[in-house]
Every structure is written in C-alpha cells, then in structure tokens.
Amino acid sequence: MNVRQWSRDLAMGAKFAFTGGREGWTRVLLTAVGVGLGVALLLLTTAIPNALSVRHDRESARTDITYSSAQKPKADNTLLVANVDTTFREQDVRGRELEPEGARAPLPPGLGKFPAKGEMVVSPALKKLLASDDGKLLRERLPDRIVSTIAERGLIGSAELAFYRGGEGLAPQVDGARVARIDRFGDPHPSSERMDPVMILLILVVFVVLLMPVGVFIAAAVRFGGERRDRRLAALRLIGSDSRMTRRIAAGEALSGALLGLVFGTGFFLVGRQIAGSLEILDVSVFPSYMNPSPALAALVAVAVPAAAVLVTLFALRGVVIEPLGVVRTARPARRRLWWRLLLPLGGLAMLYPMLGKGRNNGDFNQYMVTGGVVLLLVGITALLPWIVEAVVARLGSGGVAWQLAVRRLQLSSGTAARMVNGIAVAVAGAIALQMLFAGVQGDYTKQTGKDVSRAQMQVRVPREVPLASAVRKFSETKGVRHVSAFSEGYLGDRPDGPELTASVTVGDCASLREVASLPSCRDGDVFALRGAEYDTDTPKLAKLGRTLYFDPTYDAPQKAKEVAWTVPRDLKQAQSREDPTGMRRGGFLITPSALPAKAAQTVSGQIYLKLDESVPDVRDLVRNTAASVSPLADPMVWAASEQSRRFTSIRTGLFVGATCVLILIGASLLVSQLEQLRERKKLLSSLVAFGTRRRTLSLSVLWQTAIPISLGLALASIVGLTLGAVLLKMTATPVSVDWASVLAMTGIGAGVVVLVTALSLPPLIRLMRPDGLRTE
Template identity: 75%
Template sequence: MNLRQWARDLGLGFRFAFAGGREGWIRALLTAVGVGLGVALLLLTTAIPNALAARHDRESARSDLRFSQTELDKGDDTLLVANAGTTFRDKDIRGRVLEPEGPHAPVPPGVDRLPGVDEMVVSPALKRLLESDEGTLLRDRLPQRITGTIGESGLIGSQELAFYRGGEGLAARLGEGASRIDRFGDPLPSTERMDPVLLLLILVVFVVLLMPVGVFVATAVRFGGERRDRRLAALRLVGADSRMTRRVAAGEAMAGALLGLVFGTGFFLIGRQWAGSVEVFRFSAFPSYLDPSPLLALLVAVAVPAAAVLVTQAALRGVVIEPLGVVRTARPARRRLWWRLLLPLAGLGMLYPMIGNGRDEGEFNQYLVTGGVLLLLVGVTALLPWIVEAVVARLGAGAVSWQLAVRRLQLSSGSAARMVNGIAVAVAGAIALQMLFAGVEDDYTKDTGQDLTRAQMQVGVPAGLSLDAARARFEATEGVSRVYGFSEGMVGDRAEEPERFTQIAVGDCGSLRELAALPSCRDGDVFVLEGAEYDTDGLALARPGGALYFDTTSSGDEATPVAWPVPEDIRRARSVPDPTGVRRGGILLTPGALPREAAAAVPGQLYLRLDESVPDAREHVRNTAADIDPFVEPMTWVAAKQSNRFAAIRTGLFVGASCVLLLIGASLLVSQLEQLRERRKLLSSLVAFGTRRSTLSLSVLWQTAVPIALGLALACVVGLTLGTVLLKMTDTAVRVDWASVLAMTGMGAGVVLVVTLLSMPPLIRLMRPDGLRTE
C-alpha cells in the first residue's frame, strides 16, 4: 500500500468528519469540544512547571532581608529594608519599609522609584482592597498615601497583597528586623534537598490528576461511533475493503482530534487570561506564567491525534462492518477477565520493591512510581466494562423504566462503562491521595502546644514602652476581653562569661499565676520554680543572699551587666503549664523586685484573650499594635503548624482537582448529550407508541446510576489498595479515613447527578414526534 492511497483514504475520512450537513457538524463539534477540554487541561499541566519556576524567580529577584555575620557598610548605593508585613483577616500582606542611604540606592523590581516618607506603592490587588468597603479597618493600619502600583515583575501572583512604603530611622533596627542591601535578589539560592516522601506525593498527584484527562480524551474521540460505523458500511457497499474502511475511520478520528487541538488551544488561551483575575486556595498567577513548555506542548499535539487513531482502531476490532450493515446486535463474545487483572497486578509489582523505604532509604524510583500508579488506575478502565457487563447480564424484572434501562445497558454495556470510566479513575486516585496525605500529615504537622482557651493572640512589647502602658492600650481595644503578660530575660551566675543561665519572668501576681501555682503573692515577691520541663538550673542559682547578673546583650545596651541580689525570702512555687503548654523553669519576679537598671534587659510579651462575638476582633488588635509600633505584628495562635512545602503540595492538589472536577462535569455532559442525540429516533418512537416521558426520563437516570454505582464501588477498592501500598512505601501505619472515602465517593456521585439533571431539558426536547423525521 503506497502513501498516496493512505493519504487519499485519510483525506476521505477528513471529508466525512465535516460533511453530512447539520448532523456531521454537530458530531464533529461534540468531538472537538470533548477533546478540546482535555487538551486545554493538558496544556495547563504542561505550563505548571514554568509557572512554578516563574513564581520562584520573581520571589528570588525581590529578596531583600539578609541577616549575615558581615554587615554591609553604608554607602551612596545602599538601602535600608525592614519587614512590615501584616495579616488582614485570613490573607497575608507582604510589606517592606524602605529608606535610601544614597542617590544610587537600588529600587525593588516592579517599582519605578522609591516611595518617600508617608508614601506607599501597592500591588493592584491591595489597592482594590484598600479602596473597597471591605478594607476600612486595613486603611487605619496603612494610612500612607498611595503614589503608585507594583508592576508584574515585582509580584508572584496577580492577586498578591503587597506594599512598599518609605521610612526613616531604620539604622537603629539593623539586626532586629531590618537589613542593609545594595541590590535586590537572593545571594544564596536554596539548595535544600527535597524530602523523598514529598517527591512521592508530587509524582502521585500528577499521575492521579492527568489520568482522568487521558480517559476523557479517549472517550471523546469515540463520539458518534454508531453513526460512523453505518457510514463505513455504506463505503463497503460501494466497493471499499475492510482495510480501507479502517483508514477512513482513522482519518475521521484524526480530523476530530485536530479540531479538538484547535478548540483546546482556544479554551486554554481563554482560561489562561481568566486565570490572571482569580485566586484559588490562595494561589494566583499572571497569564504570562502559564506558558507551556514547547517540548511538552508538542508532545500533546502529537499524542492526542495518535491516541485518537489508536482508540478508533481498537474500537473497530469488536465490530464487523459489512456492505449491508454493522454486525453489532449479535450476541458479542464475553469479555475476558484474565488480562484485565494483569494490569493492576503489574502495577502492584512495580510498587512492591519500594515498600518500607520511608524517607531514610533514598529516593523513590520515579519511573516505577509513575508506572505502578498508572497501571493501577488503567486497571480501573479495564475492569469496569467487564464488571458492568457481568452485573447487568443478571439484572431482570422491574418497572418499565428499569427494564428499558437494563436492556439498553445489556446491549451497550461498553458505552455505559466508558462514560463513567473517567469519574471512577478520578475517585480511585482521590481516595488513594487522601489516604496518603492523611497518613503522612502528622510528620509535617507540629503541635504548637498553645492553649487557645487562655489566649488567642500574642504581641511583643517594643523597646521604650513599659509593659503596663502597652497592656492598657490593648485592654482598651475593641474585642479584647483580657490581657496578661510578662517581661522575660536571662540571668547568669557571673558578670562576665557566665557558665550557667536561668530564665526570668516579671509580671503582676495575676499574670504570674498563669505560670505557677503561687501560695500567696504581693508586689515585691520573688519565686523560684520547681517541677519544670526545662531550665532546672534556677533552683541551684537562686541561692538566698547570692547574686545573679542580668544579660543585657539582647537590649542593645553596651552597659555592664546589672547585678541582682537574690532576696532572703525567695520562695518556691510549682510550675504549671504556661499559655504555650510548657512547664517552664527559672525565677518569677513581681515588678517591685526588678532593679530599675535591668528593665531594658527584659522585653515584654502580652497574651490576649479575645471576645469572639466581636466582628474583626483580631483586626482591631493588629491596628492597635500598628499604632504603637508599625513594625510589631501580633502573632495569631493556632493549635498546629504545617510544613510550608507540604501545604503547598496540598494546595496544588486542590487547584488541580478543581480543574479536573470541572473537566469531568463538562465532559460527562457532552458525552451524555451525544448519546441522547444518537438515540433520538428511538426515544421519539417510544413516545409515539405511548411511552410516558417520565418513564423515559427515569430510564435515562437508571442507565447512569447503575454504571456509576459499579464504577464507584470499583474505585473504592482500587483507591484503598493503592492508598495502602503508598502508605507502606512511606513506612507509615495504614489507616483509612472512612469519612474522606465517603466524601470522595459522594463528590463523584454528585457530579454525575448534576450532569444527569442538566441533560434532562435536552432529553425532553428529543422526545418529540418530529424526531422520527429523516432525510
């Protein structure tokens, strides 16, 4: 067979794809939309590495705070930078205060000129927030005049909240939140090794998110399969042989796939532009970030048409196309199970050598991980048609709608299984990922020990302000119900080069009772703590009549250490868990026992209990703190803190899962509409013979419900199996969060239910007598 004959037959297939009047265009359009949705998500996936690299490069290019042993000397090209970041509700705001020390001071990326004192340049998103009614409280905290906006080159995302404002007197803060630089950019790029378990998570996330996309693309290229086979039968009637019909079918599939590539590119460009105006799970990007890798984009452009041809040829293996029709209604051969079981077993075999690796046995083999997970999920698509066929063959009597649905499923169980294959794969992958995330979460989550019933926020008292004065300001703040605090420092056993230290806490009796069980207390009393979890040297150092020396190095003073005679009437007190959950040791002083000269050596910390019934209580606290000192940012207490990298991977999963879920819904809807369109004459005939429309609607619902129930059941089995193996690979105890499993399954069922309900109006329109009209 020469290339000329191949080209002619493929060209005939192209003509068939777009010919045939309205029916032909509708068929081509449905295929293109189905393939296009998958291609758009594939292009988005190929753009993710570039988007992450662009965010990292932008973050590195604007790096400014540096705390090294060798401080840069002042010059005409140096700039003082201090951190002034804050939080507004649940959103972090990146903030910097800038003070140039010469005419050639560097300018941050995205900024035309340095702002002056009481001036501020902000990101577009922050400007919109400050100008809105929602930003009223934030305007009180950032009252500076806005003189410009930060350009794209100075931001890591389109919805990032950030600002630069001018300042003065920052030299006094060097080493304490401020630094001197002569250029922006990270001088020491991070070379930290990625945790093997996190790498495993990333690999599995990519495979699980992309697998449903591939399934949907393979399903979309088979739209209009029955009509295509009838056209091929007509070709046989005019003299074409079976090989020619296969080539024509390949050309028709390739035409739909190529049109799908065009549609997919258009969908991607629209989505790329739209992505610049939204934020998903606190993640945003500029359209320029979503630039697909040319090599990966080329791979998509080649793989999609090739997959379309292969899927079409595989589908034709089970169909006998003769000149007088398509032999499809004869009893088909039963599907064989043995080779379908080989796929998941092979996947388990690829993953088995890495069981027990954990994070201490080196990297996980990325090829074995990808191949193993892929084969297990492909096993879902291979097993589901067999399960659907085996189950529906045994279904029998029932209501008319049930019988119509069962008979249809018995005649075309393969089509029913294909429609739900994607959702089954997505649910299986989601269950496995949920098990893996839940299993390793404790390794990346640290309990802070903070007692949220005693305080919800913590504020450092700036130098030069007494603890009592700061407490009075916060006690008068709206939304604060109680304030207590301590001044904390260290004392040593010698004035110079002490060998032993112990902690000092200074506060009134009410505040000290948060640290110890005090028998009695009045101003001037001193206590030494016993029963501590750490710092047990206090009992040995606090000898009555001895002397201890306050460490003043943290206060910035160069004066000699302040001596403090230990009083004769010092008493012991039993330590109790402090607000951070720790039984501390050391010495407790009431204000009357603290030497005046040592006040600067014991900076204060305030603990605030909030009235949660007051709206924006935390924002009122932050505003008070900013009014006291614009560089003080209150700490919001949480029960646990999570690794940033782990949280970033989980956020990426949520973003990707949201996109895949939208694809699932859209593709299912297109598939459902295509099937209804092909059965238009049958539906119209049933209505013409007196079948009630409600009966037909219920039959369509049953035709969807039975395969999806079987698919979700299989997804649970495969998902639990894959999740168990992945947990064994990370050397983590296997546990199943059944609530999450049910949630994932329910989400899959919910998507199908929504799609079925959306397909009801077209179904009702198709159930009209004029559907019997033919040309």
C-alpha cells in the same frame, strides 16, 4: 505498511469529516470540543511546575531579611528594611518599611522609587481591597497615602496583598530579624534542601491521579458519534473500499476532530490562563504569564493526542464488521474476556511491591515504577469496568417499563455505557487513594505547638522601645479583649560579653507572674528564682546572693556602653515553675517592676498574651489594629493548637485545585457524551413517544441507564482506590487505616456529578422526544 496509502486514506477521512454535511460537522465539533477541553487541562497542568518555579524565583528575588546576625555597616548603598507583615481576616499581607541610607540604596523589585514617610506603594489587589467597604478596618491599620502600585515582577501572584511604605529612625532597631540593613535584594543562600521522599511520592501520585481521567476523557471524546459514523462507512464498502481502508478512513475522521481539538484546546488554554490570573484558590494565585507549559511537554501533547485518536479508533473498530449492506451489531457479540483485564492491575501491584516498607529513610522511591504502577492500576479500571457492566446487566431481570428499556439498552451497548463513566471512576479511585495517603502521613507533617489556646488566643511581641504599661492599657481597652497578661522578657549573664552562664528573666506584676509560676507570696519589689524548669541548668549557679549579673549580654565583641549590671538581692525568693500560656515551664528569674533597674528597661522586650471574645466580629483584626497603633514593629500572632508543614499544605492545595478542574472536565465530558447518545437515538425516542410511551417513562429509563453503570463504576473505583491507598501507605511505612468519611465523600461527589449531568440532559431529552424527530430525507 504503505505510508502513501495511509496518508491518502487519512486525508479522505478528514475530507469526509468536514464535507459530510450537518451530521459530519456535528460529530467533528463534538469531538473537537471534548478533545479541546482535555488538551486545555493537560496544558494547564503541564504549566503548573513552571508557575510554581516562577513564584519561587520572584519570592527569592525580593528576599531582604535573612535573619543573619552579621550586620552590614551603614554606607551609601545600604537600605534599612523592617518586616511589618500583617494579617487581615486570615489573609496574609506582606509589608515592608523602607529607609534608604544613601543615593545608591537598592530598590525592591517592582518599585520605581522609594516611598517617603507617610507614603505607601501597594499591590493592585491590596489597592482594590483598601478602596472597598470590606477593607475599612484594614485602612485604619494602613493609613499612609497610596502613591503607586507594585509592578508584576515584584509580586508572586495576582491576588497577593503586599505594600511598601516609607520608614524613619529604623537604625537603632536593627536586629537582623525584624529590622535589617541590606545592600541588595535576593536570597544570598538559596535553599538546596533535599525534598522528603514521601513528599516526592505525594507529588508524583497527585499528578498521575489528576492526569489519568483527562487521558481517559480524551480517549472517549474521539469516539463520539461512533454508531452514525460506522453506518456511513458501510456506504464506502458498497462502492468498493476494503475493510482496512474503511478503518483508516474512520481514523482520518477521528484525526481531523483531534487536530481541530488541539486548536480548540489552545484557545481554551489561553482563556483559562487569563481566568487563572484572576482567581485565588486557598491563598494561591498566579499571573497569566506564569502559566507557560514547557515546550517539550506542549510538543508531547500535540503529538500524543492525534496519535491517540487514530489508535483508539482502530482499536474500537476491531470488533465491528462493516459490510456494504450495513454494520453488523445485531449479532450476539463475543463475551469479553477477563484474564487480560486482570493483568493490568496485577502488573501495577507488581511494580509497586518492591517499594513496600521503604518509608522515608531508605532512599527515594523509583519515580518510573511509582508512575507506571499507579497508571496500570487506574487503567485497570477502564479495562475491568466494561466486563463488569456486561456481566451484571446480562443478569438483570424484569421490572417496570423504564427499567426494561434501560436494561435492554445497556445489554445492547454496555461498552458505550462503561466508557461514559470510566473517567469519573478513575478520578474517584485516585481521589480515595490520595485521601488515604494524605490522612495517613499528615501526622508526620503536623506538630503540636504546645500553646494553651484556652488561656490565650493571641500573642503580641512589643519592641523594647515601647513602654509595656501603655501597650497593656491600649489592648485592655480594645473591643473583644477579655483578659491581658503581659511580661517583659530578656536575659542575664555572668559577664557582659561572652558569658558562660545565662538565664532568662521575666518582668511583670504579681498577677502576670502567677501565669508562669506558683508564688508563695508576692508584692512589688520581690525577686524570684525559678525551680522545675524544662531546660535550665544555669539558674541555680547564678542565683547566689550578692552575685553581680549583666542584662542582655553580648556573644560578639565587648559592648561596654550596653552594660547593665544587677546584683542578686539578699531577699531572693524561690518559686515553682508552672506551664505558661505557651505550654512551657520557664526558668531563670522573675522580677517585679520596681525591682528592675531603670537602665535595664531597654534590654527587655514585651510579650502580651490576650484572651479574646471570639463572638465579637473581626476581633483579631481589632487586636492587630491596636498593635499597629502601639508600634509598626509590634508583631501580633494568632495561636493554634497545631501547625502543618507549608510544603505539605501546598501539595494538598494543589490537589484540591487540580481535582476541582478535573471534576469540572469530567462533568462536561459526561454531559457531552450523554447528549451525543441522545442525539443518536433521536428517531428511536420519537418512535416510542409516537407509539404512546410516556415521556416520564423515557426520562426514568435514561436515569437508569446512567445510574446502573455509575453505581458499578463507583463500587469498582472504591475497591481499586482502597487497594492503591493501602499499597501507598505500606510504601511509606505508615499503618494502613481507612478514613471512611473521605471515601464516602469522594464517592458521593462522583455520584453528585452524575446526577447533575443527568438533570442537565433532561431538557434536551424532552425536546428530542417530539414527533418531528421521525422526519427524514
């Protein structure tokens, strides 16, 4: 290969692209915009791992409460931190109450100084919310005066709701869980947990499925305006260039569009990065500074896109004969061969086959084989679809005028029609496979909580220092609360320190105790020993009449000042345990309030269970406001029948965000491609109108030209998607099942995108059908 000759021809093609008048510029701009959109999405996608890493690092850097039982002693460099997280209308609000114990107390990331009692430092998003009418209810819960905002390095996202406020008197409540004493921020024991192989498989497939349509779109974008370009190249043959030189010049035109596309893509990426900083999708937000692709991946995009433009152009021209007198397109082209097209999906299945049945217990999946297999299956769609479109349209019969115009056009250029829908077919196939995979394995990452949501919808943990009766009264008076059940819970041991036998103790009135046990009879002053508990072997040994037991025993060093003795009464009654609202059969002792020693009141903490009237607006936030008025450390929790792994949910969220971006890109690509097709047929459309063809007939013909290939593409995408989904489920050792609702939904979304694009292309179509389109120079 003569490098000098190649360079000269590519440069000549680039020159023709930029100096070829309006036609040349239009083609270059169309290509640049198409490639630019694809490049921007590629850069944004390659920036996602860095964004997730930065979010994790920021979260780790501000870690304070580590649930450690070993507590630090008070010193000049210690800080008391209380977890006062809350929730507002299903949005998490991160909250910390701070009380420095010395001049060298560590300052949280993002703060300039500690807020005093009654003061609050908030994130920009929370400040905006509190100042709005929507935040009025939350403002009642957070009445402190805002003195500053948290800097970016103290937040994990631009839309995060977070605050720090001044605290006081936190020392007696240090327990390592809700209140902790620390001498520095940061996770002292970073997690090195090995990720589940199925999770790795999910992440791999998500990235491949999201990036494949982008690659297909870029490959289609560099071929915009191909027919007009080929006619221009015939003039070069007339002045003496050979066929190889002509193809290299064509590649140079495509290369210039691709390079301009890189510039456009960088600009689109920078704009998209700024927009990403103002968005929150499914509770995930980032700062623009997070969205930095790794230099290696950015360099790969910068090299791969222009190289792909050259290769695609040369590949596209292999079957086109460019002669001095024109481009030979009217001769019947050779029929597309099927055999090599089938090799791609079969090769993909062959690469995935060795991993069938591997599941999560037989080591990690081979990442290269997974990536290669999925890529080959999805690329197989782009290879098979032109053959299918050609084979089907060749057999389509007669019909109305609009149908005949559409069918004849498809018979002449079935490859162009297939290219238009390749991207959406690949996206739909990947989405169907992922929906099957997620639906199949989500049971492994979803567990039932056991909570009876018909008996209670919220639970509030009340600190020991708060009298339970006053808290119950406040919640009973809260709008939307139908019923309140309350217990105080703690532990009894056979010794005040280092006990060998322990049992739980539940304190409440008779009505509340009947929520957890079947009582023979009950009045204030009674004490019961429970039978039939799920996990309790010590209660029968401790429930001996006259035996001395100790409330809140310690497992560390002796704490005689904390010792509260209690004697098992001689009139102890027996009760049968029943499922409590949490779905558990508890054991231990049930004690009515007057039978509890006065000193023991400080050793038990309150649990309040609330039945709500869900028709009351913001009923859960009204309960949270009441909890905040009871105690800043009261912990309200909303019950759910099941809960899902946060990591699994995050991957699913990432898929949703990425799929949304890809669908927007595909819609834009289809629209640009459709407009380019209409522009190339401007004179033909004007001629048909001049001969009396109705505009309605031409509009219907354009609709049919889109509908036929997209129907074939979606049918092929469904078959490949179901096949890939079944293989992935077999790889994870999960029974194969098809969620037909999801399959139809994915197919419907793909069809909806095409209908929308067709509707948007109708106004330009009507404009192009004017008689002045016949004008020429």
